[in-house]
Amino acid sequence: MIYLFYALSVLTVISAAVVIASRSPMYSAMALVATFFFLAGIYAMLVAHTIAILQVLVYAGAIMVLFLFVIMLLSLQEAPRTTRIRPHHVVGALTAAGLFFVLVVAISRLQPGTSTELPATFGTIGSLGAQLYTQWLLPFEAVSLLLLVAMVGAVVVAKSRV
Amino acid sequence: MEGTIPLSNFLILAALLFSLGVFGVLVRRNALVVFMCVELMLNASNLTFLAFARDQGVDVGHIPALFVIAVAAAEAAIGLAIIIAVFRSRGTVNVDDLRTMRL
Numbered sequence: 634m635i636y637l638f639y640a641l642s643v644l645t646v647i648s649a650a651v652v653i654a655s656r657s658p659m660y661s662a663m664a665l666v667a668t669f670f671f672l673a674g675i676y677a678m679l680v681a682h683t684i685a686i687l688q689v690l691v692y693a694g695a696i697m698v699l700f701l702f703v704i705m706l707l708s709l710q711e712a713p714r715t716t717r718i719r720p721h722h723v724v725g726a727l728t729a730a731g732l733f734f735v736l737v738v739a740i741s742r743l744q745p746g747t748s749t750e751l752p753a754t755f756g757t758i759g760s761l762g763a764q765l766y767t768q769w770l771l772p773f774e775a776v777s778l779l780l781l782v783a784m785v786g787a788v789v790v791a792k793s794r795v
Numbered sequence: 796m797e798g799t800i801p802l803s804n805f806l807i808l809a810a811l812l813f814s815l816g817v818f819g820v821l822v823r824r825n826a827l828v829v830f831m832c833v834e835l836m837l838n839a840s841n842l843t844f845l846a847f848a849r850d851q852g853v854d855v856g857h858i859p860a861l862f863v864i865a866v867a868a869a870e871a872a873i874g875l876a877i878i879i880a881v882f883r884s885r886g887t888v889n890v891d892d893l894r895t896m897r898l
Contacts, residue, residue, distance in 0.1 A: 634799075634800065635800055642804075642808045646808070646811055646812070646815070649812055652828070652831055652832065653823060653832065658825055658827045658828055661827075661828050661831055665831050665835070668835065668838070669838065672838055672841075675805070675842065676845055679805065679845045679846060679848070679849040681848070681849070681854075684857055684860050684861065687861065687864055688838075688841075688864065691864050691865075691867075692838070692864065696867065696868055696871045699872065700831065700875070703878060704827060706879065707827075707878075707879070707882050707888065721822065724821065725817075725821030725822040726822075728817060728818075728821060729814040729815070729817045730814070732813070732814050733811060733814035736810035737810060740807055743802070743803065751852050752852070752854075756848075756854045760854055761854065761857055761858065761861065764854075764855060765858060765861070768855075769858050772862060776862055776866065779866065780868065780869050783868075783869035783870075783872045783873050784872065786873055786876070787872040787873055787876040790873070790877055790879075791875075791876035791879045791880060793883065
């Protein structure tokens with residue numbers, strides 16, 4: 634179990650690094666798909682099957698197809714091959730390393746939870762749906778409205794003339 | 796349950812992913828890749844939600860993750876539309892070349 638977790642984490646981090654490091658946006662997108670798949674595996678290890686499936690469907694499926702369409706539509710050239718380290722690389726690395734340090738310090742002070750017994754319906758579609766349509770109904774409807782607005786907005790913005 | 800993985804492992808993985816995303820946003824100049832790094836950061840936050848839900852034994856933490864995925868879909872649609880519009884008017888998606896609104 635723990636070895637599966639380590640394998641998936643290492644693969645996730647490697648593919649996330651490839652997203653940042655590769656010069657062609659197409660390779661970045663492919664590495665991002667791989668990252669989402671490995672993360673879906675980790676979600677499944679957290680007994681979040683529903684979210685893992687949604688991750689594959691929505692992220693690795695819908696969103697990444699959108700990315701690939703745009704990459705092919707724009708037909709971008711590759712980033713120039715530079716090994717020179719520019720100032721913003723150093724600033725970015727320092728910021729990210731500082732952020733990681735702060736987060737690790739915060740995590741190390743965390744008290745672990747007491748309950749490890751999960752209810753039988755933990756993370757099932759039925760359980761999530763029941764909560765979504767009762768307790769979280771208003772946010773759920775707000776998200777549906779947001780998706781509608783985003784859809785119309787995307788068409789208006791991307792069209793050359795309306 | 797034997798072989799339960801401690802919560803901190805998941806949180807540190809999420810922190811690492813989030814930091815990688817921040818690094819990518821700050822370092823990469825291609826707007827599309829910057830956008831992908833934002834998606835990485837969103838996924839890191841999702842992982843934190845799910846890890847805490849598993850730790851506390853209540854699956855209400857899965858609901859925000861669901862909303863994050865939905866909002867990410869909306870954000871991807873709008874963001875990519877803006878990138879297409881910018882590319883059409885400027886012929887580039889390099890964020891260094893888009894400095895009209897900079898002082």
